[in-house]
Amino acid sequence: MCCTTALTSLTCGPASWPRGAVRCWWTGRSCPMKPRWVPMALPNAAGWSARRFSAWAMPSPASIFMPAAAGPARPSRACAPCLSSRVRMQPVLRPHPDMRSMPFSLFPARLWLLPLLVFVLSAPLWLHVWEPGMFVFLNQLCLPVAAPVWTGLSLLGNGWGVLAVTAPLLRCAPRLMWAWVCAAPFAIVFARVGKAYLVSPRPAAEVDNAQMRIVGEVLHNVSMPSGHTTTAFAVASAIFFALTPRQRKRHGWILLLALGAGLSRIAVGAHWPGDVAVGISLGLLAGLLGNVLLASLPARCLDASHWSLRLLALLVLCAVYFLLTEELDFAENLPLQRLLAGVALLSVLAFAMRSARALKAS
Incomplete structure (x- = not known):
């Protein structure tokens, strides 16, 4: 079972809800996770705050409901090597597509x-x-x-x-x-x-x-x-x-x-x-x-x-x-x-x- 979970992508839109996934360092494949609804902080003006988005992450006062990982990740069958205890997970956090990284940009x-x-x-x-x-x-x-x-x-x-x-x-x-x-x-x-x-x-x-x-x-x-x-x-x-x-x-x-x-x-x-x-x-x-x-x-x-x-x-x-x-x-x-x-x-x-x-x- 994978030791940690992280969000690898955050995409917002009327036709697609945010999705969470884990990426294996061993195979490079992404395994889908079953999400559940938890509060998550709104993005600041410079992008999403760099924090671990887990099921226990507490939101800031301004929060919206976004899906995050629930409990341990459930790797797909295609990523069998993830079941190895030697596998480490790579946390990747991408900024919101509507935000920018530099203030004047x-x-x-x-x-x-x-x-x-x-x-x-x-x-x-x-x-x-x-x-x-x-x-x-x-x-x-x-x-x-x-x-x-x-x-x-x-x-x-x-x-x-x-x-x-x-x-x-x-x-x-x-x-x-x-x-x-x-x-x-x-x-x-x-x-x-x-x-x-x-x-x-x-x-x-x-x-x-x-x-x-x-x-x-x-x-x-x-x-x-x-x-x-x-x-x-x-x-x-x-x-x-x-x-x-x-x-x-x-x-x-x-x-x-x-x-x-x-x-x-x-x-x-x-x-x-x-x-x-x-x-x-x-x-x-x-x-x-x-x-x-x-x-x-x-x-x-x-x-x-x-x-x-x-x-x-x-x-x-x-x-x-x-x-x-x-x-x-x-x-x-x-x-x-x-x-x-x-x-x-x-x-x-x-x-x-x-x-x-x-x-x-x-």
């Missing part, structure tokens, strides 16, 4: 050019070639939609709101939570530097306020770029690009939500369309850079018992406090803030229970 070059493409194509907007007509047109186009809808979408660009919206990821998919957290510093730097060095008045300072709808406080300066749009697209693109190419096809709605957040900044009269376009470009770049940073994140940061995830849970609790005690951007958002605070609090409690079980098991 996570995405094709054309994807890295996407932020630049958005920036160049939107040049007439941020150069104000079509202003103020374009802003007035879009602002009036959004009038039939109630103001609370736009203010709620705008909350997706607020840091505390984002923490509450993504709080369930802390329990269900910590890798995706880390993806946007890694992108957040880049988004903050891009937005702050732009607002500090670019003198750009807001629409309310140049357009007759009778021709536009203004929701909330009337703002007059520090317009470029839209910080809410940059934040929303940094979070959405970081999560979106952290998914495998197959998963991205089913989750394009994430980017649509971010686009809604950007459009809401025009609908409430806070930003020019050019500010939103530049925010989209910077947010996409922040999301890509965040995934590069995610690729270097240690795998232990995904464990429910690790201190870094507990720190994120504390940040979510801070978000709950501000959602319940502060008015974030608009008074119309107060009911939504309470709802998000409840969701975030339940998510933290679920994570705390999982973390406690992980500590007890260790």
Whole structure:
């Protein structure tokens, strides 16, 4: 009987489930194993973590069900020499076909050019070639939609709101939570530097306020770029690009939500369309850079018992406090803030229970 078992291939697809096999050093043949379902860790951005996938391998907090070897391997009749006690087994682990090994090779070059493409194509907007007509047109186009809808979408660009919206990821998919957290510093730097060095008045300072709808406080300066749009697209693109190419096809709605957040900044009269376009470009770049940073994140940061995830849970609790005690951007958002605070609090409690079980098991 073979002394050890290992997975020699991992292939994912709608028509083929992952298969396990053992490879004999004596004959070079692969023997099929009878799999059983056990939890296995999700891949990190650099590929599958190098660990032995056995029936007793414990998963990280984010897990999916994949087949692994159950008990001793059952070699086929064609590999009779495997029954020899002298045979050693060769563990081989191949990376997921949708992942890459080097951080900056996570995405094709054309994807890295996407932020630049958005920036160049939107040049007439941020150069104000079509202003103020374009802003007035879009602002009036959004009038039939109630103001609370736009203010709620705008909350997706607020840091505390984002923490509450993504709080369930802390329990269900910590890798995706880390993806946007890694992108957040880049988004903050891009937005702050732009607002500090670019003198750009807001629409309310140049357009007759009778021709536009203004929701909330009337703002007059520090317009470029839209910080809410940059934040929303940094979070959405970081999560979106952290998914495998197959998963991205089913989750394009994430980017649509971010686009809604950007459009809401025009609908409430806070930003020019050019500010939103530049925010989209910077947010996409922040999301890509965040995934590069995610690729270097240690795998232990995904464990429910690790201190870094507990720190994120504390940040979510801070978000709950501000959602319940502060008015974030608009008074119309107060009911939504309470709802998000409840969701975030339940998510933290679920994570705390999982973390406690992980500590007890260790």
